[in-house]
Amino acid sequence: MSHLRSSSPDLSLGTRIDLDDLAKRYVVGDTTVTALSDVNLHVDETAFVVVLGPSGSGKTTLLNMIGLLDVPTEGRVALNGLDMTRASRREQFALRRHTVSFIFQTFNLFPGLTAAENVQFGADVAGRPRTTEVAHEVLDRVGLGDRVDHFPHQLSGGEQQRVAIARALATDNPILLADEPTGELDFRTGVQILELLQRQAEAGKTVLVVTHNREISRVADRVIELSSGHVVSDGPPHGGKSRTEDLHW
Ligand SMILES: Nc1ncnc2c1ncn2[C@@H]1O[C@H](COP(=O)(O)OP(=O)(O)OP(=O)(O)O)[C@@H](O)[C@H]1O
Numbered sequence: 541m542s543h544l545r546s547s548s549p550d551l552s553l554g555t556r557i558d559l560d561d562l563a564k565r566y567v568v569g570d571t572t573v574t575a576l577s578d579v580n581l582h583v584d585e586t587a588f589v590v591v592l593g594p595s596g597s598g599k600t601t602l603l604n605m606i607g608l609l610d611v612p613t614e615g616r617v618a619l620n621g622l623d624m625t626r627a628s629r630r631e632q633f634a635l636r637r638h639t640v641s642f643i644f645q646t647f648n649l650f651p652g653l654t655a656a657e658n659v660q661f662g663a664d665v666a667g668r669p670r671t672t673e674v675a676h677e678v679l680d681r682v683g684l685g686d687r688v689d690h691f692p693h694q695l696s697g698g699e700q701q702r703v704a705i706a707r708a709l710a711t712d713n714p715i716l717l718a719d720e721p722t723g724e725l726d727f728r729t730g731v732q733i734l735e736l737l738q739r740q741a742e743a744g745k746t747v748l749v750v751t752h753n754r755e756i757s758r759v760a761d762r763v764i765e766l767s768s769g770h771v772v773s774d775g776p777p778h779g780g781k782s783r784t785e786d787l788h789w
Pocket residue numbers: 566567568573574575593594595596597598599600601602752
């Protein structure tokens with residue numbers, strides 16, 4: 541994989557995710573936990589994709605595989621057609637840096653940095669030029685142009701999640717991976733965050749949201765349902781895609 545250079549701008553172009561015959565097993569003492577098995581998944585559209593499943597079904601493990609944060613026990617993970625299971629750590633680092641961005645349930649902002657500095661950090665990590673301008677531009681885009689100098693503790697939960705989304709957008713990476721991004725938020729704020737994520741998919745990103753909340757899956761373009769580490773269904777939401785106004789939880 542010598543074509544994979546750490547600073548290659550080509551790496552950020554695609555949004556294709558391929559998981560082939562994937563399995564992940566954890567060995568703890570005498571017990572082997574199968575977190576994922578026989579997973580075959582292909583995402584090559586820019587879309588709002590929801591991975592739905594109950595607690596322990598393997599959602600976070602799946603996200604970690606796609607985000608190259610962990611390696612599978614069996615099978616293949618490819619991003620933009622590049623087989624990451626055969627790549628060196630350095631090559632994985634390069635691809636991760638230019639392809640995926642993460643959004644977490646608990647926001648994971650740096651408490652000692654302002655909103656703008658948190659977002660600028662994302663742009664810096666991705667090696668983008670003019671990161672101060674980028675930070676202000678994306679904070680404007682998520683509706684926080686008037687909060688740039690606020691620290692996380694001076695922001696509401698929803699605003700903190702917007703900063704986290706802005707930090708992910710500041711990387712300009714094509715795939716956004718969000719683990720229960722509305723889990724800490726009240727219903728109304730959660731819906732606003734979903735709308736913001738939907739807009740990113742409409743603007744050309746692949747947005748993959750992991751949740752146990754079936755209601756959220758109603759507004760997805762595609763729902764991948766996990767049960768005990770298996771993909772049990774994959775397609776548009778039952779009854780068609782709903783509008784966020786029709787959600788209740
Ligand atoms: N590092 C680990 N070591 C051992 N077992 C693990 C590890 N990580 C996850 N597991 C197990 O793998 C299974 C899947 O875990 P995972 O966190 O992916 O599920 P999840 O669907 O994201 O759950 P939740 O919604 O509760 O976060 C669970 O049975 C869990 O106990």
